[in-house]
Amino acid sequence: MQQFLEATIISVSAQADVAFQRCILPSCGATYGIEDVRVACARCGNLLDVAYDWQRVQSPSSLTAFDAAAIPGTVEAQSGVWRFHRLLPFAQRDQLVTIGEGRTLLQLAGKVAEFVGLKGGKLHLQYEGLNPSGSFKDNGMVAAFTHARTVGARRAACASTGNTSASLAAYCSVTRLLSAVIFIGSGKISYGKLSQALDYGALTIQIAGDFDDAMQRVREVSQQLGIYLVNSVNPFRLEGQKTIMYRVLDGLRWEVPDWIVVPGGNLGNSSAFGKAFAELQHLGLIDRLPRLAVINAAGANTLYELYEKRGLRWNGGQPETDVVDQYYGELDRHQAKASTIASAIEINRPVNLYKCLRALEDMEGVVREVTDQQIMDAKAQVGAGGLGCEPASAASVAGAKVLCDEGVIGPEERVVCILTGHQLKDPDATVAYHTTDQEKFNQVLGRRGVKRASYANRAVAVSNNLEEIIRAIQLYS
Ligand code: F0G
Numbered sequence: 001m002q003q004f005l006e007a008t009i010i011s012v013s014a015q016a017d018v019a020f021q022r023c024i025l026p027s028c029g030a031t032y033g034i035e036d037v038r039v040a041c042a043r044c045g046n047l048l049d050v051a052y053d054w055q056r057v058q059s060p061s062s063l064t065a066f067d068a069a070a071i072p073g074t075v076e077a078q079s080g081v082w083r084f085h086r087l088l089p090f091a092q093r094d095q096l097v098t099i100g101e102g103r104t105l106l107q108l109a110g111k112v113a114e115f116v117g118l119k120g121g122k123l124h125l126q127y128e129g130l131n132p133s134g135s136f137k138d139n140g141m142v143a144a145f146t147h148a149r150t151v152g153a154r155r156a157a158c159a160s161t162g163n164t165s166a167s168l169a170a171y172c173s174v175t176r177l178l179s180a181v182i183f184i185g186s187g188k189i190s191y192g193k194l195s196q197a198l199d200y201g202a203l204t205i206q207i208a209g210d211f212d213d214a215m216q217r218v219r220e221v222s223q224q225l226g227i228y229l230v231n232s233v234n235p236f237r238l239e240g241q242k243t244i245m246y247r248v249l250d251g252l253r254w255e256v257p258d259w260i261v262v263p264g265g266n267l268g269n270s271s272a273f274g275k276a277f278a279e280l281q282h283l284g285l286i287d288r289l290p291r292l293a294v295i296n297a298a299g300a301n302t303l304y305e306l307y308e309k310r311g312l313r314w315n316g317g318q319p320e321t322d323v324v325d326q327y328y329g330e331l332d333r334h335q336a337k338a339s340t341i342a343s344a345i346e347i348n349r350p351v352n353l354y355k356c357l358r359a360l361e362d363m364e365g366v367v368r369e370v371t372d373q374q375i376m377d378a379k380a381q382v383g384a385g386g387l388g389c390e391p392a393s394a395a396s397v398a399g400a401k402v403l404c405d406e407g408v409i410g411p412e413e414r415v416v417c418i419l420t421g422h423q424l425k426d427p428d429a430t431v432a433y434h435t436t437d438q439e440k441f442n443q444v445l446g447r448r449g450v451k452r453a454s455y456a457n458r459a460v461a462v463s464n465n466l467e468e469i470i471r472a473i474q475l476y477s
Helices: 002-013 063-067 082-087 110-116 137-150 163-175 191-199 211-225 235-251 268-282 302-309 321-333 353-362 372-384 391-406 427-434 438-444 466-476
Strands: 019-023 031-033 048-052 105-108 123-127 155-160 179-185 203-207 259-263 291-297 366-370 415-419
Touching: 048 235, 063 235, 082 235, 082 268, 105 235, 110 123, 110 372, 110 391, 123 235, 137 155, 137 163, 137 235, 155 163, 155 211, 163 179, 163 191, 179 191, 179 211, 191 203, 191 427, 203 211, 235 268, 259 268, 259 391, 268 291, 268 353, 291 302, 291 353, 291 391, 302 321, 302 353, 302 366, 366 372, 366 391, 372 391, 372 427, 391 415, 427 438
Parallel strands: 123 415, 155 179, 179 203, 259 291, 259 415, 291 366
Antiparallel strands: 019 031, 019 048, 105 123
16 A cells, blocks of 8 residues: 555656656757657757656665555556556656556466577566557557647557557547547558457558558658657657566566567667666666667668668767668668568668667667568467467567577577567468468468478368368377
């Protein structure tokens, strides 16, 4: 009870006077109030952070403070995001929205550890697919949605490879607080995700183009029509996504792992994770940071190319922006488009690039790329050894394997791979991997360079005959 009272008193006072927005570039450092709706710094055009005057927030003296059970029925009990409200105190407690997000699972994964090359007990999988809309996006959406509510927005928009749109659509349909306008690349999102947006009643704009095109358009449209933008350029989104790391720590009894491995698309998660750990260290709640590995799909490898091949670094807040401009110029000249079976991360122009570079610097990070073959094999292993995931999520496990094979991650190190989306988000990819139908395999996977399905679990076809069915079971079980 004591804990809860303390939390309530703090959260009521914790808002405009303790939270503000600040340009990520230290050399600019422009600040804005939290009521200011913007996705870029007015002075220099860079991304914004939500920042806090931690002196005025009574933050916990130890992470074990979060062990105290919240009172049943309260927002802290219902939400694995707002359970940590004290670490993202930008809204008053009575404004917090929830649909039960963030009640996810950190699982010790023995069988998958073996595949990756880690000793038993060393690999954990964080199942963010267990969120209400089936992906990690709900962690961030609830925060942006709460902010949208506090500023009186009526409509919210996003461009999406499918999960952000499913999440926004779910929050709109459940709460009825806002209406959703979503932009998707035509034919670019999996049916699981498209079906969610349609079923939840979101206005769905299918653009003849890909995610990068949709992203550009939604920025223009939201500005012109005054619609609240919930993509991860919105700094409030990333505040919610910090809590994924708090729950990982909780799952490890508040011990810091050696590595966090996460797929990289628009680079919101990796950016949020870096901020989460930097703040915890600043508050004296942890004494070291884990290392960060961001994994690109080889067909959408902007971060890998810039960070590992061209040596781009955050450089204490002075990144070489020319390197980025030159690379994007090359993409334009070659009319290069992202292409991977992991459609969630089929992105060439990640909007959070600079924030991610900052996280990589803080967390001594590395970036790797993995092929669609590696992604699909890792995905099959995750399915066979646990609750399963969608292709983009499996990039984390495939990337961890690459880093173990290289010796960058040692077999004794404690690794957490983030599984960002639910297995049922993209059943076409899963079925194509396990199918006996070569044509279907080729159509979905073969055309993307996937040659084998080494871990396939093929259905056994038998005629409708009792004896034959029994024979098949005896033969295969
Ligand atoms: N995994 C899944 C399942 C995703 O849906 C996404 C992003 C990512 C990973 C990449 O995360 O952007 O934080 O680096 N999906 C976005 C969307 C782009 O529109 O749903 P990130």
